[in-house]
Amino acid sequence: MTAFINHFLFEFRAGVRNKTQLLMNYLLPLGFYAMMGFVMVEINPGFLDVLLPSMLIFAVLASTLLGIPDPLVNARENGVFRSYKINGIPAFNILAIPVLTTMLHLVIIAIIMSATAGSVFDAPLPTNWLNFALVFLVTAFASAGLSVLIGVASRSSRITVLWSQAIFLPSMLIGGLMMPYSVLPEGTQLISRIFPSTHMMNAFGTLAMGTSADFNAWASVGILLTGGILAIGLAWYLFSWDSASGSRRGHPLMGFLALIPYIIGAFFL
Amino acid sequence: MxxxxxxxxxxxxxxxxxxxxxxxxxxxxxxxxxxxxxxxxxxxxxxxxxxxxxxxxxxxxxxxxxxxxxxxxxxxxxxxxxxxxxxxxxxxxxxxxxxxxxxxxxxxxxxxxxxxxxxxxxxxxxxxxxxxxxxxxxxxxxxxxxxxxxxxxxxxxxxxxxxxxxxxxxxxxxxxxxxxxxxxxxxxxxxxxxxxxxxxxxxxxxxxxxxxxxxxxxxTGAGLTKISVYTSNKSLAKHSPTFPAVQRASAKDDYHIFFSNDIGATVGEIIKYLEENADPLIDLRVERPSLEDRFLEITNGELS
Structure with a gap:
């Protein structure tokens, strides 16, 4: 347990010490939150209703999709995992600890945003704080799971960026963050339901903020949770200590299996 | 075991x-x-x-x-x-x-x-x-x-x-x-x-x-001892004399180098030759074959 705690504390500190991770974990989410709160609300006053959940989801996507995969790829390429292996550090810890530390960084961000959204921007606060916390944790877990999977399955940093952006950018555009799901054309709504952010917004809005549901919110929570578990499981299965050894189990494209809950949700919700 | x-x-x-x-x-x-x-x-x-x-x-x-x-x-x-x-x-x-x-x-x-x-x-x-x-x-x-x-x-x-x-x-x-x-x-x-x-x-x-x-x-190698000689007048380089027990010779940085399987005989003859040619001896080094010499012998032999 001491080893796990030492490992956790180091990874948590690395999330602040490393300039890229500091940017993704704190500077980008908080900077974007301030900009949207001051500027976007002036342009589109309706955005105020979703300021807190949308900016929280943006923080989750930025710190996980843009913050987790690259350090994993670099660690594998630079031989850090070889050092870990010869010292008996379990693969599970290597994958689980970044998920947990990123979630802790996100909890801090969530506290800052929740404490300021109402007082600074006059934005509506959650009507059900318990559900807010639950949906937030499931959201962070689902996105962190996908991010770890991207880091494990990618052969290089360039491919990591490609996969991360393939989820991040559409999530921003059609995932309910910038414009409501309900205003999207029917075909786009179908595609939108493949992206986690749509389910995150649906769950936050319905279960925590008290707005009407676009579709079954508990099903969204289930999809996010299942997707997160599946992604972590696949990451553990595909994990490779060393890019040179060619000892990876399975093909990296198996990572797409993590999208099964979202694809099922897209067609049946 | x-x-x-x-x-x-x-x-x-x-x-x-x-x-x-x-x-x-x-x-x-x-x-x-x-x-x-x-x-x-x-x-x-x-x-x-x-x-x-x-x-x-x-x-x-x-x-x-x-x-x-x-x-x-x-x-x-x-x-x-x-x-x-x-x-x-x-x-x-x-x-x-x-x-x-x-x-x-x-x-x-x-x-x-x-x-x-x-x-x-x-x-x-x-x-x-x-x-x-x-x-x-x-x-x-x-x-x-x-x-x-x-x-x-x-x-x-x-x-x-x-x-x-x-x-x-x-x-x-x-x-x-x-x-x-x-x-x-x-x-x-x-x-x-x-x-x-x-x-x-x-x-x-x-x-x-x-x-x-x-x-x-x-x-277990050829076992040749390396004898490096440095003199004032460079008579060894000028005349390239032969000495007993020397298997091969070379030159490097003003040193004349002999590889011998009988140190005593070779060194004795070198000193005698230098005295006869009035070429003062400045430095003489005798080195046993090193692991590096043997390693190169093995690897060069096998690779060629």
Whole structure:
């Protein structure tokens, strides 16, 4: 347990010490939150209703999709995992600890945003704080799971960026963050339901903020949770200590299996 | 084989059609410093990494301190310490954190004293990326021995180290040996191998070319003694005289060099020749064949 705690504390500190991770974990989410709160609300006053959940989801996507995969790829390429292996550090810890530390960084961000959204921007606060916390944790877990999977399955940093952006950018555009799901054309709504952010917004809005549901919110929570578990499981299965050894189990494209809950949700919700 | 801590029997490692190691066998005794030498591509890394549990062998049997590296990887971690050349640490970790981190996984108290001893006392709070190459290697060594392993694998441990750090490393190796630690040393530094190891194995094209003490290995070569002569008037270079027992001669940096199988006869005749030619002797050096000479003899012979 001491080893796990030492490992956790180091990874948590690395999330602040490393300039890229500091940017993704704190500077980008908080900077974007301030900009949207001051500027976007002036342009589109309706955005105020979703300021807190949308900016929280943006923080989750930025710190996980843009913050987790690259350090994993670099660690594998630079031989850090070889050092870990010869010292008996379990693969599970290597994958689980970044998920947990990123979630802790996100909890801090969530506290800052929740404490300021109402007082600074006059934005509506959650009507059900318990559900807010639950949906937030499931959201962070689902996105962190996908991010770890991207880091494990990618052969290089360039491919990591490609996969991360393939989820991040559409999530921003059609995932309910910038414009409501309900205003999207029917075909786009179908595609939108493949992206986690749509389910995150649906769950936050319905279960925590008290707005009407676009579709079954508990099903969204289930999809996010299942997707997160599946992604972590696949990451553990595909994990490779060393890019040179060619000892990876399975093909990296198996990572797409993590999208099964979202694809099922897209067609049946 | 009862006092052997490492047993390698008919070990084979392949990468596709390429046979990196072809059925080699050797053993290492408890408390030995054992050198693993060979040119690049000889199969050293494949052998080392298989013993360390980083690769699975394609044939044969391996045992390290009584542990099968493939079947008992967890047990292996507690009995071996490894300083790999191709391994690294997270960029932002400090030596203090790394020691706490790795010792935690080995279930032992952090050995900060090793950081002090290896000259990292003032760098304990410095992030890994800000350490020099030599400091990074010393940290790797400190982490490798932090849990008092029975077998220590050192891969090019002195590469990038300054003279003082090399001396400290060698002193630490001797100390560990006295405590019963077996050390496997892979190095390209033949002088280091000759000075530090009890026995060496030379690998070549995946085969075991020779194994024995450095003295045994150098004795089994052509056994020519190198006699280097430097004179005032360079009469040896001008007239190229022949001397008894000299097998071959060359010149380098104003020295005339003779390779002889009878030192007494050759040196006596050289001095006589210089006196007759009134050419004052400035320097004369007699060197026994080194491990490096023998290594080059073996590798050049086999490669050609």
């Amino acid at each position: 009862s006092n052997s801590t490492i047993e390698v029997q008919d070990f084979r490692k392949e990468y596709g059609d390429f046979v990196a190691v072809n059925n080699i066998s050797f053993d290492v005794k408890i408390g030995e410093i054992f050198g693993l030498l060979g040119p690049n591509g000889a199969g050293k890394t494949s052998t080392l990494e298989s013993l360390e549990g980083l690769r699975a062998p394609d044939g044969g049997k391996l045992k390290v301190a009584g542990v099968d590296p493939v079947r008992e990887p967890r047990k292996l971690r507690s009995v071996i310490g490894v300083q790999l050349q191709s391994a690294s640490l997270p960029e932002s970790i400090t030596p203090d954190e790394a020691m706490r981190f790795f010792c935690g996984y080995h279930h032992v108290a952090p050995r900060y004293d090793l950081l002090e001893r290896l000259g990292l006392g003032e760098k304990r709070k410095t992030q890994f990326h800000a350490l020099s190459t030599g400091q990074q290697r010393r940290l790797g060594l400190a982490l490798a021995v932090g849990h008092d392993p029975q077998v220590l694998f050192l891969d090019e441990p002195t590469a990038g180290l300054d003279v003082a750090s090399r001396v400290e490393l060698h002193s630490l190796m001797r100390e560990l040996q006295e405590q019963g630690t077996t050390i496997i040393l892979a190095t390209h530094d033949m002088a280091e191998a000759e000075r530090m190891t009890d026995r060496v194995a030379i690998l070549l094209k995946g085969e075991l070319a020779t194994i024995g003490t450095p003295t045994e290995i150098t004795a």
